[in-house]
Amino acid sequence: MFFRITLLLSLGMAMVAPPVWSNHVDQEAFAEALAESLAESPRWLALLHVNRGTTLRSRGRSYVADQNFFLSADGRHDPYAELVATHEALKPEGSEARCAYPARYRFLSEALGWQHDAPFEHCSEYLEWRALMPDERVVLVFPAAYLNSPSSMFGHTLLRLDGDESDGVWLSQAINFGAEVDASDNSVFYIYRGLAGGYPGYFSIVPYVTKIQDYAHLENRDMWEYTLALDAEQRQWLVEHLWELRDIRFDYYFLDENCSFRLLELIDVARPDTGLMEGMRLTEVPVNTVRALEDAGLLASRVYRPSKAVELDRLVAQLPADARRLARRLADSPELSASDEFQAFAPQTQRIMAQTAYEYLRFIHRKRERDAEVARRSLALLRLANSLPAPDPVPPIEPEAPELGHATKLVAASYGQRENNEFGEIQFRYTYHDWFDNSTGFLRGAQIEALNLRLRSTESGPLKLERLDVVNIRSLAPRSTFVKPVSWFVNGGIERVQAEGRYGLSRYVEAGPGLAWQAGPVTPYAFLLARVENNSAWDPLITSAAGASAGLLWHFGHATFGAGGSGYYLTNDEYRHRAQATLNVPVSRNNALRLDLERLAVRGDADTEFRISWRYHFD
Amino acid sequence: MKKIVLATALLGASMTASANAPGGPGCGWGNMLFEGQSGLPIHLLATLVNGTSGNATFGMTSGTNGCDTSGALAYSGSSLLAMNGVLEEVAHDIAMGEGEALTALSVSMGVSAEDRGHFNQTLHQHFSAIFPHENVTAEDVLASIQSIMKADQQLAKYTA
Numbered sequence: 001m002f003f004r005i006t007l008l009l010s011l012g013m014a015m016v017a018p019p020v021w022s023n024h025v026d027q028e029a030f031a032e033a034l035a036e037s038l039a040e041s042p043r044w045l046a047l048l049h050v051n052r053g054t055t056l057r058s059r060g061r062s063y064v065a066d067q068n069f070f071l072s073a074d075g076r077h078d079p080y081a082e083l084v085a086t087h088e089a090l091k092p093e094g095s096e097a098r099c100a101y102p103a104r105y106r107f108l109s110e111a112l113g114w115q116h117d118a119p120f121e122h123c124s125e126y127l128e129w130r131a132l133m134p135d136e137r138v139v140l141v142f143p144a145a146y147l148n149s150p151s152s153m154f155g156h157t158l159l160r161l162d163g164d165e166s167d168g169v170w171l172s173q174a175i176n177f178g179a180e181v182d183a184s185d186n187s188v189f190y191i192y193r194g195l196a197g198g199y200p201g202y203f204s205i206v207p208y209v210t211k212i213q214d215y216a217h218l219e220n221r222d223m224w225e226y227t228l229a230l231d232a233e234q235r236q237w238l239v240e241h242l243w244e245l246r247d248i249r250f251d252y253y254f255l256d257e258n259c260s261f262r263l264l265e266l267i268d269v270a271r272p273d274t275g276l277m278e279g280m281r282l283t284e285v286p287v288n289t290v291r292a293l294e295d296a297g298l299l300a301s302r303v304y305r306p307s308k309a310v311e312l313d314r315l316v317a318q319l320p321a322d323a324r325r326l327a328r329r330l331a332d333s334p335e336l337s338a339s340d341e342f343q344a345f346a347p348q349t350q351r352i353m354a355q356t357a358y359e360y361l362r363f364i365h366r367k368r369e370r371d372a373e374v375a376r377r378s379l380a381l382l383r384l385a386n387s388l389p390a391p392d393p394v395p396p397i398e399p400e401a402p403e404l405g406h407a408t409k410l411v412a413a414s415y416g417q418r419e420n421n422e423f424g425e426i427q428f429r430y431t432y433h434d435w436f437d438n439s440t441g442f443l444r445g446a447q448i449e450a451l452n453l454r455l456r457s458t459e460s461g462p463l464k465l466e467r468l469d470v471v472n473i474r475s476l477a478p479r480s481t482f483v484k485p486v487s488w489f490v491n492g493g494i495e496r497v498q499a500e501g502r503y504g505l506s507r508y509v510e511a512g513p514g515l516a517w518q519a520g521p522v523t524p525y526a527f528l529l530a531r532v533e534n535n536s537a538w539d540p541l542i543t544s545a546a547g548a549s550a551g552l553l554w555h556f557g558h559a560t561f562g563a564g565g566s567g568y569y570l571t572n573d574e575y576r577h578r579a580q581a582t583l584n585v586p587v588s589r590n591n592a593l594r595l596d597l598e599r600l601a602v603r604g605d606a607d608t609e610f611r612i613s614w615r616y617h618f619d
Numbered sequence: 620m621k622k623i624v625l626a627t628a629l630l631g632a633s634m635t636a637s638a639n640a641p642g643g644p645g646c647g648w649g650n651m652l653f654e655g656q657s658g659l660p661i662h663l664l665a666t667l668v669n670g671t672s673g674n675a676t677f678g679m680t681s682g683t684n685g686c687d688t689s690g691a692l693a694y695s696g697s698s699l700l701a702m703n704g705v706l707e708e709v710a711h712d713i714a715m716g717e718g719e720a721l722t723a724l725s726v727s728m729g730v731s732a733e734d735r736g737h738f739n740q741t742l743h744q745h746f747s748a749i750f751p752h753e754n755v756t757a758e759d760v761l762a763s764i765q766s767i768m769k770a771d772q773q774l775a776k777y778t779a
Binding site: 171210378385 | 707713720722726732743747752753
């Protein structure tokens, strides 16, 4: 009751005439209605992180799992009660609660016309922090996937707060939402909890330079930086609210309530009018966060930050083959710079060779323990580069941005023939990208599929499971004069294969290491393969197998062609040989036509299959 | 515990940063960056959940293994150089005469935007003096840079 009247007065709606009883009741009702509408306003709900139907868990409640965040005991469920408690706590001059809730204070003071001269003058801790947080620009940062690491393939997002533009971004502040990982957990439990939830998630603020070190330098991930279209006041909302989230525990869920999703919640505080949090989001893939912000008109500009691996590639690309080989040797013995062979090159080429050798050395050793000899060579190469004239600048090549890639889910319809028997197939893939899909915005040669289902219907039979990839990851990491990575794949699920003359279901897991190379647009590869399978055609529960595969990928334009063969021998003396060719031709960003030709040979038998598919990416 | 870490990380450390000596053992050229990382599964998981380990929330300790961890918010030249991996980047940029690490260094040393071109060039010319050998520490580097600036008419004002 007290609150309602106070609120009414604060609103400047106090009646001029002395209230009579009936009038008083009317005033109260009016004040209550106003407070209720204030408690339902998008910004208040954003400040409380209320789930307005965006994800499945905690609907109608706040995502914040930490009672310390709320001033009312019912605050998590009841935005109105929290508004009342917040009003009561923030109103008094010198209130301690103001120091913890600067954005809520802004909300109430704007709504109620509070005119306090220096509302935070007693909050020295907050004021010091606020003075150190830059707020000239807010930037969304997307570290893309890196080669050979599946856990990175979906990318990540964080925010960055910049100061003066001429100061560069190293000293900017990175805002990251991540799970707090307890190093004492054992690793299986780790993975389980990471996926299923149960990790506490916190916002953290670290210097952006450490993020550049982590992503661009150590993990070799390209980074995309998108300046958000937020005006000065909107940026204030965001930074002030950030302070309210220090030490506040959220739940972390890998699939939906993850790093990306929480950033949307932050941006929603700055811009509650864009409808960012409207609509259901079953999983939040970081690249979709970028798209959501683009759709909401929140992306103002984009900057590409190449990884160290890309920088090395660029240097190498400027050198002819003989200079490349010499640069590689130079990394082992910088003394070669005195040789006639080195001196025969033009000084600017010499400089690029010195830089290449240096970057190569750091590329190899950056993650390793300090080695005195490597340190000596590194410095010698820097000295050499320092003494040579700078080459003419080469205009940077920017790859296609990740948000321009195809959508993350897939449905496909196929028509096919297997040994003159016709069939139709439907396919659904929950996520994300395979070798042949349009590579715009994706890392070439990196495939990660989860929950990829194919159902087949033949003339003689009903719809049947043809294949289910629970997870199917393939990583081609090309080897060069400078880097020698090992490619690998792992695939597990259910597939229909020949066993004892029957075309039946087999549950299997296979994996293996491999090698890949790059020859212009063509990527040849070879893998070893180990397999275990459970097939009801055979007695033992598990039959194991070993084999190999080889093939090539060829990118031309946006189309991809692949051909290859694989074979493995099972411990029960059976074998399966498969030859396969695939052509994928995108007709638009999200539509593609695909042809598959496959020949599978088993003991005493061989089937040929042909498929033509229409593939549609969505969501 | 977390509260203390937070406060230290956010405020305490930054307030006292300039008083701390930079670097420490293991903080020289080509630092050991993955010291304390315990194996692939943990790294994979950390990547999956974008994790911070231990009490590093809102914290300033990541990326500074083996080095002085202070001063991450309010940068002085010393605290920046003491951050893991930064000295290496600064060396590269000085050798080349430009780069983001060099810009960050000039900002942290208070060099105004109009003097930064000159700052870069001056350091570039003195690369060998700043990095006389590969075991140079962040402290040595900073001292050399400061003495070079003192001797330079345009840059002397930043060393007062």
